[in-house]
Amino acid sequence: MSGSPGRTAAGVSSDAAGGAASGGIELVFAGNLLVDDLVFPDGRSRMGQPGGAMIYASLGASLWGARVGVVSVAGSDYPVDILRALEARGVDLSGVRRLDRQGLRTWLLYEEHGRRVLHQLGSPSHAEVSPMPEQIPAKYLSARAIHLSPMPLESQRALVSDCVRRPGAFISLDPHEPVREENLGGWLETLRDVDAFFPGEDELKLDGAADDPRGTLRRLGVGRLKLVAFKQGTRGGVLWERECDRFVEWPPCEPPTVDHTGAGDAFAGGFLAGFVAGHGIEQALEWGATSASFAIENWGARGLLAASRETAERRRQRLFRAEGSS
Numbered sequence: 001m002s003g004s005p006g007r008t009a010a011g012v013s014s015d016a017a018g019g020a021a022s023g024g025i026e027l028v029f030a031g032n033l034l035v036d037d038l039v040f041p042d043g044r045s046r047m048g049q050p051g052g053a054m055i056y057a058s059l060g061a062s063l064w065g066a067r068v069g070v071v072s073v074a075g076s077d078y079p080v081d082i083l084r085a086l087e088a089r090g091v092d093l094s095g096v097r098r099l100d101r102q103g104l105r106t107w108l109l110y111e112e113h114g115r116r117v118l119h120q121l122g123s124p125s126h127a128e129v130s131p132m133p134e135q136i137p138a139k140y141l142s143a144r145a146i147h148l149s150p151m152p153l154e155s156q157r158a159l160v161s162d163c164v165r166r167p168g169a170f171i172s173l174d175p176h177e178p179v180r181e182e183n184l185g186g187w188l189e190t191l192r193d194v195d196a197f198f199p200g201e202d203e204l205k206l207d208g209a210a211d212d213p214r215g216t217l218r219r220l221g222v223g224r225l226k227l228v229a230f231k232q233g234t235r236g237g238v239l240w241e242r243e244c245d246r247f248v249e250w251p252p253c254e255p256p257t258v259d260h261t262g263a264g265d266a267f268a269g270g271f272l273a274g275f276v277a278g279h280g281i282e283q284a285l286e287w288g289a290t291s292a293s294f295a296i297e298n299w300g301a302r303g304l305l306a307a308s309r310e311t312a313e314r315r316r317q318r319l320f321r322a323e324g325s326s
Contacts, residue, residue: 025092027272028140029057030071030131030159031149033078033096035105037120038261041112046259049300050082051108053149053174056262058091059304060269060291063312066276068269069140071095071131075103075124085305094137104129108261114202126176130155133162141166144276145195149265150176157190164193170276172196172227174268175203184219192223198268200231213238214247227281229271229288231264236289241281250285251319253293259300266295266304290316 036051038044058068069092074083076099087093104126107118119126130151140146146163148156148171156173163169173194179187184206191197197220201210209216217228217240229239236252253263270291274284290312294303 024067025069025140025143026067026145026276027061027269028069028071028095028136028143028146029054029061029149029269030095030136030146031057031151032126032129033072033074033103034129035075035077035079035103036108036261037105038108038110038259040110046299049261050079051106051261051300053262053265055082055086055301056265056295056304057147057149057269058086059089059301060266060288060295061273062089062091062269063291063294063304063307063309064270064273064277064287065309066273068092069095069137069143071136071140073097073099073103073129073131073135075099075101075129077102077105082301085301089305095131095135095140097131097135099124099129110260126152127155131159133159136162145170145172145272147171147268147272148173149268150174153177153186153190160190160193170195172198172268172272174198174265178203178205179220180205181207188220188222191220191225194223194225196227196229196272197225198229198231198264200264201233204230214240217247218245229268229285231267233260233263237267239281239285248281248285250289253289253296257296258298258303260296262301263292263295267292286316286320287312290319293319 031053033052033054036049038046038049054070054072058070062068074096083093104123105120107120109116148159160171163171171194179199206216213230217230220228221242226242227239229237231237234252236250239248267288271284271288274287294307297303
């Protein structure tokens with residue numbers, strides 16, 4: 001491809017936007033499909049939940065009408081009904097590879113001061129159930145953006161290295177490995193080729209992050225990185241727009257929390273749907289927070305699956321008092 005591609009208001013290439021406008025995939029989500037056993041501090045538990053960031057991110061985006069493709073690996077034990085539910089919502093599963101054995105199963109242990117993820121014995125490694133670049137279908141190559149959900153850092157680096165070679169590709173990343181002082185150099189090497197970063201409180205462990213997130217977010221500003229959205233769970237979050245050194249906060253979700261598994265992934269999906277659609281940062285944040293609100297109001301993905309574009313828009317209007325906005 002010769003010449004420099006144009007840029008839309010969303011910051012993605014006009015060439016890529018043209019491909020999506022013709023009916024192709026707009027957003028690609030690459031990551032894991034896992035089976036989760038959940039244990040909460042109050043003694044509640046839920047076994048055998050179909051999970052993985054792919055479920056929540058793709059539903060969070062498709063809720064707003066985005067055309068979504070998924071790249072992942074599903075074990076033979078992964079529930080077929082949830083994959084059919086994704087297809088019913090218009091999510092393209094051409095990039096999902098099936099294993100001929102059971103996939104990764106995890107314990108998600110929610111404790112007072114955070115969450116622990118334990119891989120259950122007998123499961124394949126995290127890397128084995130993470131997609132590789134050659135798994136991305138050709139028809140996804142014209143997508144406006146690709147989002148790398150939490151995976152081992154080496155798997156994410158391989159995907160970043162592949163995606164960055166595609167002119168106009170907008171790349172976002174949600175970490176699995178925490179960002180700490182001792183591994184910050186390695187993280188910066190990866191982030192210099194990424195456009196947007198979505199760490200949560202469990203992943204951003206740099207000194208002072210809890211006291212001064214704004215100063216910490218600025219430390220991540222290298223290479224092409226444009227946006228950092230720091231997800232703070234029940235407190236909402238703050239986004240840093242690097243080019244203009246602007247910070248935008250979003251409020252916590254309103255509904256009572258039944259299960260907050262996947263809320264951050266749904267937020268990223270909703271935000272990216274608004275962002276690639278050409279809306280401003282504020283409305284993209286509203287879409288993200290609204291998607292997250294559906295994720296937490298029921299077990300697993302049930303809240304997102306029960307939602308519609310109409311109910312999402314009504315909730316967004318109510319949560320943000322945005323009557324009359326587009």
